[in-house]
Amino acid sequence: MIDELDVAFEEDAESGGSRRDPRARKSRGRSAIALFLTLLLFGVLGGGVYFGYTKVKSFFVAADYEGSGSTPVQVTIIKNSSLTEIGNELVEADVVKSTKAFLNAADAEPRSKNIQSGTYVLRKQMAAKQAVAQLLDPNTRISRGVTIPEGKTARQTYDLLAKATGIPVKDFEAAAKDPEALGVPDWWFKRTDGRPVAKTIEGFLFPSTYEFDPTANAQQILRTMVDQFLTVTGQLQFADNVPRNLGGIAPFEALVVASLAQAEAGVAADLPKVARVAYNRAYKNKIPLQFDVTTNYWLQLNGKDAKHSGKLTAAEMNDPKNPYNSEIVVGLPVGPINNPGKSALTGAMKPPTASWLFFVAVDKQGRSAFASTDAEHEKNKDKACANGIPLSDC
Template sequence: MIDELDVAFEEDADGGGSRGDHRARKGRGRSAVALVLTLLLFTVLGGGIYLGYTKVAGFFVAADYEGAGGNPVEITIIKNSSLTEIGNVLVKADVVKSTKAFLEAADAEPRSENIQAGTYVLRRQMAAEQAVAQLLDPNTRLSKGVTIPEGKTAKQTFELLAKATGIPVKDFEAAAKDPEALGVPDWWFKRTDGKPVSKTAEGFLFPDTYEFDPKATASQILKTMVEHFLTVTGEIGFADGVQKNLAVSPYEALIVASLAQAEAGNADDLPKVARVAYNRAYKKKMPLQFDVTTNYWLELNGKKAKHSGQLTEAEMNDPKNPYNSETVVGLPIGPINSPGKAALTGAQKPPVAPWLFFVAIDKAGHSAFAATDAEHEKNKKKACDNGIKLSDC
């Protein structure tokens, strides 16, 4: 094609005469052809450049769907999921086209960090921006979550779960009758002190905030809580630690953790209360005299818990109460609530001290600890002076 252009220019430069006119006309024809070919060349080259640009640009633009999507689909986001993990879940369910598109939409929405765990109703093939908006809309969330505070008894836990899930309390009670079926290993139900065990789910339903599948049964929910308990105790080395350092079984240490959870007024006192329990039960072979065990028995029998000063002698000394710690030496037959991680750690690693007594000395819940009756009496006077209502005040 370049040769044709050269010829056209050469012929156009020749002299006149009839022969020259003919050559000029011929040259002009060839020039027109050359011009058309040149324009065609640039058009092809330009199209190639455009197509190349489009293809390269595609590597930088996140693949995304358009619109609000089609068929509804349930999506479950587990606790502590990152935005990338959420995006991957959505891509797998074909809610969004790419994780990158979801992340870009999330970055553009400051509230995206508030996306909560739970089960949501979204739609397949949604625009990523629409998916983010739906995840932040409380109306699309099926499971609202339920928080089980530390120190709640199994009975109280069942009531909270029933309220949150709509599953009857009796279903949870039935499921809890066989703790081993819920995942509690049989070795947990062993003691070194020769006492019987209650062998219930009490103590094994770990306190935390949970997001349960709306279709989960009572048994599945309790299994999740037991699994969480086993995970936490495994992470802190609870079972091995108490057997090696305290020479007690994990079950006995769990009982102590539950007692500390019920008696301590703040986290700092949890290990100290645990030390008192160990000292009284194992070193001095004396009754614990923890009022919380009496209140636990009252609750099991459908009665309300009472303040320590309101408990009667008959209630505290009830011979039918297997959790009696007023007159019975040693630990009760089982845990009395669900202790949290801090209480478990306190029961696993209590401080070395000779304490046998403790009493709350201020309205913030702090306790004073003593090794002798004389020290304890001084602490009780301090409590009375601070306005704490004791039977001795």
């Protein structure tokens, strides 16, 4: 029986029924190992790709803080700063972690283009999104823009500055006593026409909108305005172009003319024309300017109110004690009578070529008509009266 079973087993094995081929077992073993190695390789590659992605992503994701920040800090944004410059300033103050994070947050906020210059109370290590929101919140801005219009006198300027900063007018008056200490170079106070020089700050406080540091004192504020005057006149090459264009006239004299034009011209287009009249009367024809604004300036210096031209008295206009008198004195006044803007400075530097000696406002928009003769001037005055301009001759 056993023999029969042995024979049956051997026959079954030979016939391939349940008998295993050793070569098949080896092949399946190699396949399993290959599969394992393949999976292992994909795992390694997948981990590498993820690691690489993480590393690459870190180069493009801007570093940023989280939350609303910690310690309060003041940050001053300079006028006309770009968003990049603002971001750099915030990074410097450790308000945001990176300029890129700030730019991303600003790009996501359409109002970010409205961020104004000034001094803000922010917090260190703020999320960039929070920093943008704070810069757009007017309550975080502790300094306000101060606008000084063109043609304001130094005294009027002190009043505006005092109201905006809380610094007393007397502090500005004290600081202004020494223009050179405020940065006005001494060569500005030179004339070639032989007339006296009023060594004052008048004319050098450039009219503009300023953002002053809340801790700035009167001297620092006035120095900033003088610096702006020097910047603008430097850009215009005023000191070089005036003597070149006007036959040796000193820059100071042209500054005086710019202030006269600023006070007399009713529209910007007339600024260079009024300057031409002043030059013609003072230098070419050597006759008094007869600009009423110089009388009014003297009244204001003495604490009195300015008057309409038709209401000035003969005594006021002919006052021999007035160093700014242009009614009876030939030549330009001893100094500027206000602080002229860029257009007035440009007009005084490059006046048109003309023989005008007279001008008068002829319409309610402030435009003037210019004349070279008395007869032409009389016709212009008739035109002014017909247009309802209140002249003393009407």
